[in-house]
Amino acid sequence: MARVKLPTILRSHAGGERAVDAEGATLRELLEDLETRYPGITEMVLTDDGALHRFVNVYVNDEDVRYLGSLETEVDPEDTVSILPAVAGGR
Amino acid sequence: MRFDDVLDAIGDTPLVGLPSLSPPGVRMWAKLEGQNPTGSLKDRIAKAMVEAAEASGELTPERTILEPTSGNTGIALAMVARRKGYGLTVVIPDNASEERIRLLELFGAEIVLSPGDKGTNGSIEIARRLAKDDRYFMPFQYGNPANPRAHEEGTGEEIVRDLPEITHFVAGLGTGGTLTGVGRRLKRHDPKVKVIAAEPELGDLVYGLRSLEDGFVPPIFDESVLDRRFLVNVADSVRATRRLTEREGVFAGISSGAVLHVGLRVASELDRGDVVCLLADGGWKYLSTQAWAPELERAEKNVSETLWW
Numbered sequence: 138m139a140r141v142k143l144p145t146i147l148r149s150h151a152g153g154e155r156a157v158d159a160e161g162a163t164l165r166e167l168l169e170d171l172e173t174r175y176p177g178i179t180e181m182v183l184t185d186d187g188a189l190h191r192f193v194n195v196y197v198n199d200e201d202v203r204y205l206g207s208l209e210t211e212v213d214p215e216d217t218v219s220i221l222p223a224v225a226g227g228r
Numbered sequence: 229m230r231f232d233d234v235l236d237a238i239g240d241t242p243l244v245g246l247p248s249l250s251p252p253g254v255r256m257w258a259k260l261e262g263q264n265p266t267g268s269l270k271d272r273i274a275k276a277m278v279e280a281a282e283a284s285g286e287l288t289p290e291r292t293i294l295e296p297t298s299g300n301t302g303i304a305l306a307m308v309a310r311r312k313g314y315g316l317t318v319v320i321p322d323n324a325s326e327e328r329i330r331l332l333e334l335f336g337a338e339i340v341l342s343p344g345d346k347g348t349n350g351s352i353e354i355a356r357r358l359a360k361d362d363r364y365f366m367p368f369q370y371g372n373p374a375n376p377r378a379h380e381e382g383t384g385e386e387i388v389r390d391l392p393e394i395t396h397f398v399a400g401l402g403t404g405g406t407l408t409g410v411g412r413r414l415k416r417h418d419p420k421v422k423v424i425a426a427e428p429e430l431g432d433l434v435y436g437l438r439s440l441e442d443g444f445v446p447p448i449f450d451e452s453v454l455d456r457r458f459l460v461n462v463a464d465s466v467r468a469t470r471r472l473t474e475r476e477g478v479f480a481g482i483s484s485g486a487v488l489h490v491g492l493r494v495a496s497e498l499d500r501g502d503v504v505c506l507l508a509d510g511g512w513k514y515l516s517t518q519a520w521a522p523e524l525e526r527a528e529k530n531v532s533e534t535l536w537w
Contacts, residue, residue, distance in 0.1 A: 192443020201427075201457035219459060221429075223443035 139167060139212050142219040143178075150178040159218075164195065165208040167218065182220060192223040235311055238264055238271040239382045243390045243504070248475040249492065253500040256491060257391060258478060259383070262510030266303045266331075268481075269383065269508050273405060274304035276378035277367035278312065287365045292317055294364040296355035298348055298537065299328035300509060301369050306335030317364070319355040321347060325534050327513040347430060349444060370403045370446040379409025387504060388417045395498075398491040399506035400483045401425040401457070402537065404449025406506060411453035425457040426490040428465070428483065428537040458493065460486040462532040466519050468492070469511070470527075473520065481509040482519060482536040 138158035143151060151157050159174065161167030165187075172179045182193050188208070189195060195202045196219040202210040212218065231237045241263045246256040261269035281287035292315035295305055302318035309316040316337045320329070323344030332339055340358070342351040352370070359366040369375050383406065387394060397414055399406040411423040445451075462482075469485030472478040484507035491505040511519070518530045 192445070196459045199459040201425075201459070203451075204454060204456045219429075221459075223445050 138214060139216045139218055141167070141171060142217065144221050146222065147178055147181070147220065150175045160214070161212055163206070163208065164197065164202055164210045164212055164218070167212050168208070194221050194223055195219070196221070233311060234265050235275055235308065238275055240386060241269075243387065244478070246472075246476050246478070246505075249471065249488070251492075251495050251498075254495045254498050255502050256488075256495060257394075257502065257504045258472075258476075258480075258484075258488075258507050259387065259504060260478070260480075260510075261383075261506065261508050262480060262512075264304075266300075266307045267510050267512060268300040268304065269379075269406065269506070270300040270304035271307065272378040272382050273369060273372075273375045274301060274308045274367075276374040276382075277369065277372050278305070278308050278314075280372075280374040281365060281367065282312075287314070289313070290363070291365045292363055294355060294359055294366045295319070295369065296342075296348065296351035297369070298351070299324050299332070299513065302337060303328065303331045303335065305367070306332055306337045309337070310335055317358070319351040319358070321351055323534055325513055325536075326516050331513070345431075352444075369405065371448055373448060375403060375405035376409035376412070376448050376450070379406050380413045381409075383506070384410035384413025388413060391502060391504060392417070393502050394418075394421055394504055395501040396422045396424060396491070396494055396503040397506070398424045398426060398487050398494065398503065400487050400508055400537070401427040401449075402483075404446045406508075408448060408450040408453055410506070412450070415453065422455040422494075423453055424490060424494060425454055426483075426486045427457060427459050428486055429459045429461040430537065431532060456494070458490045460489050462536065463528045464489045465536070466528050466531050467524065469519060470524075472507075473511070478507070479511040480507045481511055481514055482517075482531055483508050 138160050141159050142156045159167050159171040161170050168179050242260045244258050250256040264271040294317045296319045318337050319340045321344045322341040342354045414421045465482050465486040468489040472480050487505045491503050495503050517534045519527050521527045
């Protein structure tokens with residue numbers, strides 16, 4: 138099972154947990170699994186067309202999936218998936 | 229080297245090899261932007277944004293420059309404002325390191341503090357509200373094309389000149405100006421060059437206050453120029469910053485550690501290559517964070533509570 142780190146705003150869907158387990162061979166499958174376990178949790182992550190929301194960044198092992206396979210990015214059981222909102226990086 | 233004034237001394241920074249940190253077959257390089265007059269790459273964009281506004285007529289002598297900044301841009305603007313005779317107000321998160329606030333004060337900038345737990349988004353919010361008053365001119369580094377242009381024509385041009393055989397470029401993702409500007413110049417030089425972003429993993433509080441729909445992607449950031457983007461946490465950044473000093477004698481800021489961390493991760497996948505890491509500033513402004521303190525854990529904790537990016 139991959140480890141999914143949740144942003145603060147989604148933790149209420151998972152009983153306040155900062156990280157949960159989920160499985161899927163691809164990120165898309167993993168998000169579907171996450172939605173099954175915690176209904177409503179992917180509402181802000183995916184658009185109605187099932188694409189990644191513009192202001193959400195998802196990382197597999199700290200690498201942004203938009204530069205890998207996006208929702209088709211492969212996920213291994215040992216992987217860490219992080220979901221974060223887009224914020225200004227400062228300076 | 230001789231210049232007519234300090235503004236002409238901006239840029240043309242050294243590109244230094246990192247032989248002790250280079251894996252077999254790969255050469256690691258660091259561009260030392262800390263060697264700019266106020267100690268960061270922001271001198272480039274401060275000069276460019278102010279001069280562009282003077283040329284367009286947006287900035288006239290009676291207007292005051294106003295900018296949301298976590299420090300470096302404010303300090304750079306303060307130098308430019310001093311040299312050119314403009315007033316400057318900066319909006320900065322209250323958890324910025326004390327050196328940054330001290331520097332702004334001694335350059336004569338007026339400081340407005342924003343809530344530290346709202347990060348840079350908080351300072352942008354307040355600056356936008358203030359900027360409605362016509363006496364202010366806000367360069368707005370996040371949306372000003374003079375920002376990436378300065379990097380395309382300056383930083384990127386210098387890299388192409390000094391290391392035409394570059395294969396990978398790594399820089400921090402803040403406004404997106406460096407990656408966009410240097411990225412565009414490098415892709416024009418050789419479309420095969422990989423442009424890679426190191427993004428800071430900020431504290432929970434900074435992420436926590438926003439709905440995912442309230443996100444912010446800087447308007448000047450051209451994501452199409454990126455090939456890869458990595459998240460880096462405070463611990464890895466601090467550790468890498470320390471390695472730079474310990475192994476190479478290079479004294480750089482914490483974001484430079486994040487960039488090196490990503491550069492080394494990418495280099496470990498290569499048989500050969502020339503990887504340039506853009507080190508945005510020197511370590512001076514981070515000494516009070518204890519980032520180089522003997523106990524690594526304390527260093528990491530202290531840095532994470534301050535504005536390290």
